Amino acid sequence: MKIFEKIPHHRRALTQFPLLILNLLMVLAVEGSPSRESQKPEQSHAEQTLGEIIEVTGTLRLIGNEPFTRLALIDSQQTIYYLDSSPKSEIRTYIGNRIWIQGTLRRKTITLADGKPLEDELILSPKQWKISTASPTIPISP
Numbered sequence: 001m002k003i004f005e006k007i008p009h010h011r012r013a014l015t016q017f018p019l020l021i022l023n024l025l026m027v028l029a030v031e032g033s034p035s036r037e038s039q040k041p042e043q044s045h046a047e048q049t050l051g052e053i054i055e056v057t058g059t060l061r062l063i064g065n066e067p068f069t070r071l072a073l074i075d076s077q078q079t080i081y082y083l084d085s086s087p088k089s090e091i092r093t094y095i096g097n098r099i100w101i102q103g104t105l106r107r108k109t110i111t112l113a114d115g116k117p118l119e120d121e122l123i124l125s126p127k128q129w130k131i132s133t134a135s136p137t138i139p140i141s142p
Helices: 002-006 009-031 090-094
Strands: 053-063 070-074 080-083 098-108 121-131
Touching (some): 053 080, 053 090, 080 098, 090 121
Parallel strands (some): 080 121
Antiparallel strands (some): 053 070, 053 098, 070 080, 098 121
8 A cells, every 4th residue: 555655646546447447347257248048139031931932121232342243131130131133133223222022042151262161141032022111012023
C-alpha cells in the first residue's frame, strides 16, 4: 500500500482500473456464459429438408463480380440460398425485391486447392416463384 500513498488521489483510480478489469474477467470465467443448449436457434430449411422441395421467402441479391455473378436468396435468418437459374431468367429483373421461391434444395461441398473445406453452399433450384408482396396469384414459372 505504500505505493498508493505516493500516488496522488486523483490518479489512484487509474492505477486500480486494470485490477478491476481483471477481477471482472475472473468473475465471468467462474460464472460462465449462458448455455448454448438453452438457446436453441430456429432450424433452417437447409438442416430440415435437404433434397426436398421447400418454400423460402427472402431478398433476391446478386452476389459476386462480373463475369462471376450469382443470384442468391437471403432469408430472415441470413441463410444464403444460391439460385440455380439461367443467366437470362426473368427472375433477374427482381433483384433487390422480396420474393417467394419454391424449389429443390441441395448442398454443394467446396474444398480449396490446399484441401481446406469451406462452408457448404445451399443451392436452390426454383420450380415456382413470385414477388412476396404481390397478391396470391398464380406463381411465375422459371
